Amino acid sequence: MIKSVETERLISRTDDLVRYAEKHGSAVSGFFDAASVSVVGEHLSRLGLAARGLSYCFFGGYAGAERQVLVIVDTAFCPYGYFCGDCLTRAGAELSEWRVSAEAIGGCGDYGYDGNYAYGENYEYNGGCDHCGSGNYGGDTDVGGTDDGTAQRGAVGHDADISPDAEKNCGMQLCPTAAEAAGLRYVHVRGSGYYELDHRSFLGAVLALGLSRDTVGDIIVRDGHEAIIITVRAAAELLLSQPPVLTYVGRDKVCVSETVLPPDYEPEKRFTELSITVASPRLDAVVSELARLSRDKAKAAVIGGVVAVSGRVEQRPDREVVQGDALSVRGHGKFVIGKSGTTSRGRVRLAVKKYN
Numbered sequence: 001m002i003k004s005v006e007t008e009r010l011i012s013r014t015d016d017l018v019r020y021a022e023k024h025g026s027a028v029s030g031f032f033d034a035a036s037v038s039v040v041g042e043h044l045s046r047l048g049l050a051a052r053g054l055s056y057c058f059f060g061g062y063a064g065a066e067r068q069v070l071v072i073v074d075t076a077f078c079p080y081g082y083f084c085g086d087c088l089t090r091a092g093a094e095l096s097e098w099r100v101s102a103e104a105i106g107g108c109g110d111y112g113y114d115g116n117y118a119y120g121e122n123y124e125y126n127g128g129c130d131h132c133g134s135g136n137y138g139g140d141t142d143v144g145g146t147d148d149g150t151a152q153r154g155a156v157g158h159d160a161d162i163s164p165d166a167e168k169n170c171g172m173q174l175c176p177t178a179a180e181a182a183g184l185r186y187v188h189v190r191g192s193g194y195y196e197l198d199h200r201s202f203l204g205a206v207l208a209l210g211l212s213r214d215t216v217g218d219i220i221v222r223d224g225h226e227a228i229i230i231t232v233r234a235a236a237e238l239l240l241s242q243p244p245v246l247t248y249v250g251r252d253k254v255c256v257s258e259t260v261l262p263p264d265y266e267p268e269k270r271f272t273e274l275s276i277t278v279a280s281p282r283l284d285a286v287v288s289e290l291a292r293l294s295r296d297k298a299k300a301a302v303i304g305g306v307v308a309v310s311g312r313v314e315q316r317p318d319r320e321v322v323q324g325d326a327l328s329v330r331g332h333g334k335f336v337i338g339k340s341g342t343t344s345r346g347r348v349r350l351a352v353k354k355y356n
Contacts, residue, residue: 007039007305014040014070018047021054021072028182029070030214030232031060034328035308037068059182060217061230062265066334067217069182069232184217185236188259191225195252202227205249211235220267225252228259271336271353278348281340283307283327284317290352291332306330321350 021027032040037058044056053074060068191197202219206229217230239246239256246256278285287307288298299317301307307314308328325337338351
């Protein structure tokens with residue numbers, strides 16, 4: 001991979017997170033886009049974190065999220081809530097996000113929880129769930145970025161030899177504490193319905209409050225007048241503060257509240273149909289047309305590592321784009337390449353779907 005200045009900076013930030021996790025027990029990044037997740041995932045896979053007692057996963061609030069945070073944890077720490085006194089003596093406050101509710105633990109097999117446990121009491125962890133083995137941590141699994149951008153897990157999570165049926169019956173997910181570890185919040189922003197609001201409208205209104213882009217994850221727009229904004233905890237506290245600070249999106253007055261997403265949530269994907277013509281199906285030519293950049297700037301963007309193809313950073317400007325490729329251009333959106341044809345002048349015509 002050609003390492004641009006931005007890529008080097010991204011890798012340096014990742015190394016800082018790893019060192020922090022080694023010292024404090026856990027570390028959580030801000031939100032990465034799909035291209036950055038690919039770069040960071042490849043870098044982490046080369047570091048051999050399992051041998052250093054660390055595990056990691058990417059999580060964006062729901063399966064298939066475009067923007068995700070990186071969570072790194074020391075596998076010596078109990079991911080089921082530090083109920084024993086020993087855990088609390090080692091940076092327990094740093095890892096409070098990993099607490100799983102008493103209700104979840106009480107309802108999942110035999111954790112020795114009697115329903116009357118109160119924080120601060122001594123709790124003896126008895127080795128995991130008798131039904132599926134969850135909690136018997138230490139199974140080393142393959143980790144890293146995935147092609148579809150879905151959440152992944154490292155050594156943390158259920159042991160590799162536990163059957164999917166057992167996990168399903170137990171009611172626990174593969175990475176049961178990903179949401180708690182990431183500390184993500186879901187903010188519902190609802191307009192009046194009199195104005196059409198899009199992703200750009202909601203993002204602009206949030207960033208205008210002074211929040212940085214890496215504190216804001218996916219923005220799920222629904223019905224053109226409301227959205228669920230996934231954020232880190234600090235950003236959510238600002239958006240949900242009283243008196244409210246987010247009162248308008250565009251010209252529309254909005255109401256803000258906290259919400260949740262169901263575990264099996266899948267957002268409805270909406271596209272705008274486009275048709276473009278390019279001299280050739282080279283990646284830089286297609287990016288130039290889709291992002292409305294000059295050919296030189298499009299080529300520089302590809303070489304600079306800000307373009308991903310089907311979830312992986314692609315830095316070859318002459319790479320040919322084919323039907324089915326999903327292009328993500330940082331700052332310009334995501335596109336799916338459809339059928340191709342040829343114009344009467346010999347140019348290549350491409351059908352493209354742009355994510356709304």
